[in-house]
Amino acid sequence: EVQLVESGGGLVKPGGSLRLSCAASGFPFSTYDMNWVRQAPGKGLEWVSCISTNSRYIYYADSVKGRFTISRDNAENSLYLQMNSLRAEDTSVYYCVRGGNGIPIRSSWFDPWGQGTLVTVSS
């Protein structure tokens, strides 16, 4: 069974940092692009970042560029999101999402999604 399990969420003060992790299992992790997608309370979905299989290609939403860093460890089947300079508007559930396998990102889709981890930025 394909599984994505996020961890690392919590309460952090504005300006603080947090590192999210996603443990993947049930599929050949190193052959899939991976993504982070977030959802603020009561709001819609917002794509955050994507990383290609070998970390060669990385993309960020403009709203997090320069503050967040996506990375992966294929040996550990893990995806990460380092979040710095956090703001109140970063408060969201963060989902780890599998992307494409040998498909250009512009043509791929997200399946499956993890259960999400809540990040709350508040003083």
Added chain:
Amino acid sequence: QSVLTQPPSASGTPGQRVTISCSGSSSNIGTNTVNWYQQLPGTAPKVLIYSNNQRPSGVPDRISGSKSGTSASLAISGLQPADEADYYCAAWDDSLNELMFGGGTKVIVL
């Protein structure tokens, strides 16, 4: 305001057909494929339609997707109470180099 525009809500009675639109531009829907996601209350989203009109295994054929020019649509036939959920379209935008989601449409079964 989202780059991809969806109506905030759509409704129908059981058995009816509901259609959700997703309007974009030449840099996103006009060039790239569209995917649709369903989010049931309190759960993570799941893919409903990929590559404009493809259904993953397990999605019934009363669910369909289409794309024409810079717009896409999701149709749900034979509406059921279990279809009450939020639905999101998504497409890569070549100008922004970002994946864009529509604002989401809440489907209400009356």
